[in-house]
Amino acid sequence: MENKTRVxxxxxxxxxxxDKLSALSIEEVIEIIRMQPITKVPGAKDYIPGMINLRGRIIPxxxxxxxxxMPVITFTKKTRMIIVQNEGExxxxxxxxxAMVVDIADEDIEQTLDMFNSLEKDCYLGFAKIKGQLIGILNIQKVLYPEGEEVFQNE
Structure with missing residues (x-):
């Protein structure tokens, strides 16, 4: 399925x-925090290590x-959690x-290239060229809900 969403x-x-640069629209970001203790959730997808309690809110x-x-790395002092909101969650x-917050202009954005495999193509809305570096702009919907599956369900 072709990605029709325009950045x-x-x-x-x-x-x-x-070591790959990626980006999210600031409109999707609620806050950026240091790593928190994660409580494991039995039966969760392999890329969902668990949940955190952030000021009384339970967040997957x-x-x-x-x-x-990609290879899993050890968390460092620079490791962060970006808290996003998607569909009210x-x-x-x-x-x-x-790394930074940047302004990206229309002329700096290229749509996703056809040479990528379906996972890469679906997870990125497009790419931006900033200061000679290529930055993948994430499609948060496809990252969180691959192939339309319900990964996070409110009970």
Whole structure:
């Protein structure tokens, strides 16, 4: 299925996952926090290590290394959780490091290339060229709900 969603210019939070630069629209980001203790959830998908309690809110966590089938790394002082909101749910994304917040203009955005496999193509809305670096702009919907499956269900 072809990705028809168009990336809009604006501010983006840029972060690294296994030395690759990725970004999310600042409109999707609630906050960025240091790593928190994660409580495991039996039977969860392999890329969902568990949940955190953030100021009384229970938030499921996605490890983006496992989601992208990359080698899992040891958390460092730079490891962060980006708390995003999608369809009314708060979800934590584990990233190696938050690098910067940038303004990305329309002319700096390229749509997803056909040469990528379906996982890469679905997970990215497009790519931006900033200061000579290529930054993948995540499709948060496809990252959190691959192939339309319900990963996070409110009981």
């Amino acid at each position: 809009k210019a604006g501010q983006f939070v840029v972060f690294t996952i296994h 966590v996605v490890d983006l290394h496992k989601r992208y089938k 708060d979800i934590g994304l584990i990233v190696d490091e938050v």
